[in-house]
Structures are given as structure tokens and as C-alpha cells.
Amino acid sequence: MQVPPVFIDIAIEDQAQELRAYLKSLGAEISEERSPKGIEDDLHKIIGVCDTCFKEGNEAEVEMVLNDIVSIMVLVPTERAENIILAFCEKLTKGQGQKLGQVCLKALWLLYQSLDERSPMRYPVYYHLLQIAKQTDQIKAIFQNVDHLKQQFSHCPLSNEELQKLYRLLHEVLLKSNQSEQAAKVMIELLGTYTDKTASHAREDAIRCITTAIADPNTFLLDPLLSLKPVHILKGQLIHDLLNIFVSENLTAYLTFYKEHKEFVTNQGLDHDQNMRKMRLLSFMQLAESNPEISFDVIAHELQIKKEEVEPFIIEVLKTKLVSARMDQLAKKVFVSSTMHRTFGRAQWQQLRDLLFSWKTNLSVVQEGMKTVTAAQIEILQQQS
Known part of the structure; x- marks a missing residue:
């Protein structure tokens, strides 16, 4: 998503006062006077009533107000702006409808891009971006792939808990947008955040990962799931048995399982x-x-x-x-x-090894043959000369 930067050549206090006056003219319960407590308090009050402009439904005006707020917010030192940023995110994630939702997404994306790469506030802003993307079906505007997402937070690494929360929401959004392949990759990343000690706590995530992979019409290779620790913990349970059927068994095995556990399969969605x-x-x-x-x-x-x-x-x-x-x-x-x-597995690796060894042998034979041909040609040329 490309959002143009916002530059307004007036003092942020004057800018805030103009926003106050404008929102008040729309019927917002806010004073036109500046807050004696400073720009942070001004922003809190402005954000609290900024949705007044949503009622008009004018996208251009809403975008102007939101971009003005962002342009002030990014000039406030991060340590003093945390609560303001969170309040802004919460305000924008409340359902605004499809059109205004996209305007809110653009404004929040502008804020996200304006934050320093090392800012811890990038995480909550991105999380709220995902929530709006889910409402507006605009995930492609803010998400490319898992590797790009990791790069976004490379300068401010996330904790396992933050990653898990982010991946869960991202998985939901991708599924809702019919991007099942990307959703499956995200779920595998989610399960990869669990260790031997915490794998037992990932039961629901592991089950969701298995059912998503089975249900995805474009996912056929499910073998890698078996190596994930949270999936391994499920060994002996019906969901793990079902996964094994899709990994290595045939249609007859599935039909036998379905006949015995029809209700279970249905309950998994x-x-x-x-x-x-x-x-x-x-x-x-x-x-x-x-x-x-x-x-x-x-x-x-x-x-x-x-x-x-x-x-x-x-x-x-x-x-x-x-x-x-x-x-x-x-x-x-x-x-x-x-x-x-x-x-x-081992058999396939052995087969690949044998194939490569055969190629190597054949190449050696070809090489020796070419040497013989070259030598013969050189000899003929020498005799002719």
C-alpha cells in the first residue's frame, strides 16, 4: 500500500487547535481551546472524538482528519506517545464500514511506516492493521509473505507470545481472504514458536494447523507437519491418525477412518x-x-x-x-x-543419492568420451599440417 507522507507547515499545537475547531463544528463535544497539559492531552481529546467526522461519510474529509492526527502524533517522542498511539489504533479498529475502513487502514499504515524500525509500537500498530484488514478484506495491502513480515520486525524482535498472537490473527485473516496457502505457512510458523517445554500448550494451534492443511484444496504434501513438536504431542489422538492417513495412506484407509469416526471428521469442520x-x-x-x-x-x-x-x-x-x-x-x-x-524420508534420500551418483558416473563417461574425441581431432590436424 502506497500512502503519501503528510507534511503541514504549521506548529503542531496550532494544527491540533484547528482539528479541535473542525471537530467541534461537526458536533463533537470538545473545546476549541488548547489543553494546558500539552500536546499529548490535546491528542487524547481529539482522538476521543475524531469519529465524529465518520458520521458524514465523506472519505476525503475523514482521510484529512486522520492524516492530520498522524502527522502530529509522529512528532511526539515515542515514550510519551504510547498511550496516544494505542488509543488511535483502538478508535480506528471499531467497525467503520468497508469504505471508511479502507481510509482507516491507510491512515494506520501511514502511522506504521512513520514509526522508527526499532520502535516497540510497531507491533501493536501492525496488529490493529490486521484487524482492520480482516474487516475490509485488504490483507494484500499490508502483508506479502512470512519472510517479509519477519524482516519488518528484524530491528525490534518480538517475544514468542507476541509472535503467537500475531500469527494466530494473521492466520484468521488469510483464511477469511481465501489465501489458504499463505495461511498454512503462517500456521507452521506459529507452531515453530513452541519449544519442547511449551509444545503441550499448543494443542489447539496444532489441531487448527492440521485441519487447515487437510481442508486446503491446494495443499498435498503434509509430511512436514509430523516433525512439528506440537503436532507430535498429538500422537495417539484421532486428529493425528487422520493426518497420517493424508500423509501416507490411501483412499481405503480414509474411508475406513471416516466410517468409524464420521462425527469426529464433521466436528473438525x-x-x-x-x-x-x-x-x-x-x-x-x-x-x-x-x-x-x-x-x-x-x-x-x-x-x-x-x-x-x-x-x-x-x-x-x-x-x-x-x-x-x-x-x-x-x-x-x-x-x-x-x-x-x-x-x-530415508528411502527418498537414498533414491536421490543413487540418481545423483548415476548422473555423476554418466557425466564422467561423457567427459572421457569428449577427451578421446578431442585427442583424435588434434591428431588428425597435426597429421594434416
Whole structure:
């Protein structure tokens, strides 16, 4: 979000007095006179009634008032401005509707950018920005990705508690904005803030992480979740069993689980039909790992679909780019050239090692061959000369 800086070439006390007069003209219960206690008290009183201008619904006027407040606020030393900043944040996060909410977001973003990178107030301001972004569906205006967010607070590191609170809210906002992939990454970051000692306190976060990953139609590799300490703590519980099915089991295993624990799956907010779709894709990936050639009959049987549904299913698989394959409709077969592994453990590392070793050997053979060819050409040139 690009917000132009605000520069007003008058003393902040005079600026505050003009704001007082303007708000009073709109019906605000505020005196036009300056506070004898100084600019901080002036700001408190102005912020307390600044929403008077919201009633008019004029975006330009609201933006002018809010930007004026920010331009005064940033000139107050941080140690004296903390309560003022918090009051301003609270005022702007109260639902103002879609249009004025976006104006409030711009004003708060201006404040955030104006604060020193080492200021501890950047955290509460950003947290309130997320709250407004949730109301206005404007998360893209203030959030790019997790790495960029970390960079934002690199000069003023956050505590684990602050990070956890921030990640939880960010996860909610991203989900609401249908950014499930980013939401999943944020949730993994959240679980990564727990240690061996605190992992047992992350149960709800871990469950939310698992259900979000399962429900996300674009997340297919869930193996990394098993290594997270808070997820490991859930071992032996139904949610962990369900995760394991999506990590390494097939459709039959899921259907058996669902038959025995239908109410549990529903209570997690998971949709059975969507789970079936994902498990069919994952089951096909599993088939493709060890079978470079798969008949339509095998696919129909393993995935429990009708034979006439095989071709549309394969097309859907190819669209995900999880598997590279060629379909032969006449032979009623699928020829697999490559597939993404659902898990990447010791066996996969060994397979990769063997592949790289084979490449190295082949390159050595090619290199020796090129040396022989080069030597022969040099010899021919010498004979000709």
C-alpha cells in the first residue's frame, strides 16, 4: 500500500487547535481551546472524538482528519506517545464500514511506516492493521509473505507470545481472504514458536494447523507437519491418525477412518467430499511412485470411481502438476514420467543419492568420451599440417 507522507507547515499545537475547531463544528463535544497539559492531552481529546467526522461519510474529509492526527502524533517522542498511539489504533479498529475502513487502514499504515524500525509500537500498530484488514478484506495491502513480515520486525524482535498472537490473527485473516496457502505457512510458523517445554500448550494451534492443511484444496504434501513438536504431542489422538492417513495412506484407509469416526471428521469442520477428492489425488500419486504404467481398470478400482470417470480424473491430476504423465485412451493406460513424493524420508534420500551418483558416473563417461574425441581431432590436424 502506497500512502503519501503528510507534511503541514504549521506548529503542531496550532494544527491540533484547528482539528479541535473542525471537530467541534461537526458536533463533537470538545473545546476549541488548547489543553494546558500539552500536546499529548490535546491528542487524547481529539482522538476521543475524531469519529465524529465518520458520521458524514465523506472519505476525503475523514482521510484529512486522520492524516492530520498522524502527522502530529509522529512528532511526539515515542515514550510519551504510547498511550496516544494505542488509543488511535483502538478508535480506528471499531467497525467503520468497508469504505471508511479502507481510509482507516491507510491512515494506520501511514502511522506504521512513520514509526522508527526499532520502535516497540510497531507491533501493536501492525496488529490493529490486521484487524482492520480482516474487516475490509485488504490483507494484500499490508502483508506479502512470512519472510517479509519477519524482516519488518528484524530491528525490534518480538517475544514468542507476541509472535503467537500475531500469527494466530494473521492466520484468521488469510483464511477469511481465501489465501489458504499463505495461511498454512503462517500456521507452521506459529507452531515453530513452541519449544519442547511449551509444545503441550499448543494443542489447539496444532489441531487448527492440521485441519487447515487437510481442508486446503491446494495443499498435498503434509509430511512436514509430523516433525512439528506440537503436532507430535498429538500422537495417539484421532486428529493425528487422520493426518497420517493424508500423509501416507490411501483412499481405503480414509474411508475406513471416516466410517468409524464420521462425527469426529464433521466436528473438525472438514468436508467429506473434499477429503475424498484430495485422498483420490494422493492415492494416485502413491500409485504413480512405483508404477510407471497404470491401467484405467486399476485406477478405477483403487480410487473407487467409475471407468468413465477415469479420464476426467487424470486430467484433473495433470492440472495440479503433482504428476507428469501421458494418457493413452486407446490402450486405456496412463504412462507416468515423474511424480511428486508424498513423503520424503530415508528411502527418498537414498533414491536421490543413487540418481545423483548415476548422473555423476554418466557425466564422467561423457567427459572421457569428449577427451578421446578431442585427442583424435588434434591428431588428425597435426597429421594434416
